[in-house]
Amino acid sequence: MVKQGKTIKKIGISTGGGDCPGLNAVIRAAVYTAINTYGWEVIGILDSFNGLIYPDQIKPLTISDVKDIHYKGGTIIGTTNKGNPFKWEKKKPDGSVEIVDYSDRVMENFEHLGLDALIVIGGDGTQKIALQFFEKGMPVVGVPKTIDNDLNATDVTFGFNSAVRTATEVLDKLRSTAESHHRVMVVEMMGRHSGWIALHSGIAGSAHVILIPEIEFDIEKVAKFLKDRAEKGDKYSIVVVAEGAIPKGGEMSAVGRSADGTVHLGGIGHKVGKALENLTGLETRVMVVGHIQRGGSPTEFDRILASRYGEASVHLVANGDFGKMVALRGTAIKAVPIQEAIGETKKVYPSGTLVKVARSLGICFGDE
Numbered sequence: 470m471v472k473q474g475k476t477i478k479k480i481g482i483s484t485g486g487g488d489c490p491g492l493n494a495v496i497r498a499a500v501y502t503a504i505n506t507y508g509w510e511v512i513g514i515l516d517s518f519n520g521l522i523y524p525d526q527i528k529p530l531t532i533s534d535v536k537d538i539h540y541k542g543g544t545i546i547g548t549t550n551k552g553n554p555f556k557w558e559k560k561k562p563d564g565s566v567e568i569v570d571y572s573d574r575v576m577e578n579f580e581h582l583g584l585d586a587l588i589v590i591g592g593d594g595t596q597k598i599a600l601q602f603f604e605k606g607m608p609v610v611g612v613p614k615t616i617d618n619d620l621n622a623t624d625v626t627f628g629f630n631s632a633v634r635t636a637t638e639v640l641d642k643l644r645s646t647a648e649s650h651h652r653v654m655v656v657e658m659m660g661r662h663s664g665w666i667a668l669h670s671g672i673a674g675s676a677h678v679i680l681i682p683e684i685e686f687d688i689e690k691v692a693k694f695l696k697d698r699a700e701k702g703d704k705y706s707i708v709v710v711a712e713g714a715i716p717k718g719g720e721m722s723a724v725g726r727s728a729d730g731t732v733h734l735g736g737i738g739h740k741v742g743k744a745l746e747n748l749t750g751l752e753t754r755v756m757v758v759g760h761i762q763r764g765g766s767p768t769e770f771d772r773i774l775a776s777r778y779g780e781a782s783v784h785l786v787a788n789g790d791f792g793k794m795v796a797l798r799g800t801a802i803k804a805v806p807i808q809e810a811i812g813e814t815k816k817v818y819p820s821g822t823l824v825k826v827a828r829s830l831g832i833c834f835g836d837e
Contacts (some may be wrong), residue, residue, distance in 0.1 A: 470783075472498075475608070477511045479510040480786055481587045482530065482813050484544040485517035485552070485595035489628030490767030491775035492544040497535040498779030504532055507787055512582065513546035517591070518598060520546075522571050524578040539772055542765045553598055576605055580647045586786045590614050591628070596794065600807045610785045611794030611807045612778045616762055619663040622810040623796035627775040632659070632762040633669045637794055639758050640674025640707060647705040651788050653695060653753040654746060657738030659762050660711035661721075663816045666762065667711040671832065674707025677706045678833045681742065682721070683817045684711040684824075688741065692748035694833040699751060708745070710738050754837055776800050 482499055484492050503509040512823055513528040514520035520527055530547055536828055554571040557767035561567050568697035586608040589599040592615035613620045616632035647654040658667045664681025671679035678694065680686045695706050713721050714737050781795040781802045781836040806832040
């Protein structure tokens, strides 16, 4: 485990997993706080933990490097969702993939760089890796990040608000073309195991159907709902589908699997669209919003939340609160054990307030 009481002089910052709006705002706030408040040196670890497997993959971060990055999307130090040092996919000369453990190399390079602590910005997968390194003795502090808002122990993750705004803008724009052509528009949103983006954007964008992983849907019931709308004179419909939505008695729509067993989702929107057109006879179009939800400038909410997280994470390092993650609880930023954050995925409650609101607005979830 980590030894407490060590004097801090140099810290590292890494961003892991999928990118999202607000990462640069976290980096900016952390660098400002580390340098202006504590006088520390800050090193950016490029492309998540990859930069500690290959120790030349680092970038010194000064005030001038980060002063105008808070409104920019992406991350200035890069990221990856394929860089787990404990299960590294190493390509062999014959083209096959071997799973190797590079965690000891990462620990050695951490010491070689003279780092006293590492701030790890990432979602569930990245925080699990961070916890493993903490258990090996690395002084680690976590910052919660994911557009899916599915990380436990925090009320909201930065990036989620920006993704919902983007998704809602898509629905607003599709509404006019759906209405003009009297079509059913099926819109696939991100959301592997939780339907937060689909639910929030669906309500905000006045969708007529929302299909999420937490509520299995019956395509026959969705089709009947749409036909009833058409018969009543409603000439178009908007159907929002989370990528991890599950049909009754079926499973998530997968398009592949990586060497470490990670399932790659995709195709549920097109499957739903084709089935609905066949069952209803209504002209149907499908749009996959995809990675546009991860891009662009963060909203004001996410800029502020990310800045609060970045500042608070540096204070955790200063106080020696390693193995902890900053989290939003109500209006306050708290420190919670990383283990608590990754214990289980935060999902939409099928009987929760937002689902009840949606049902009251006449939105169909395909289950009744």
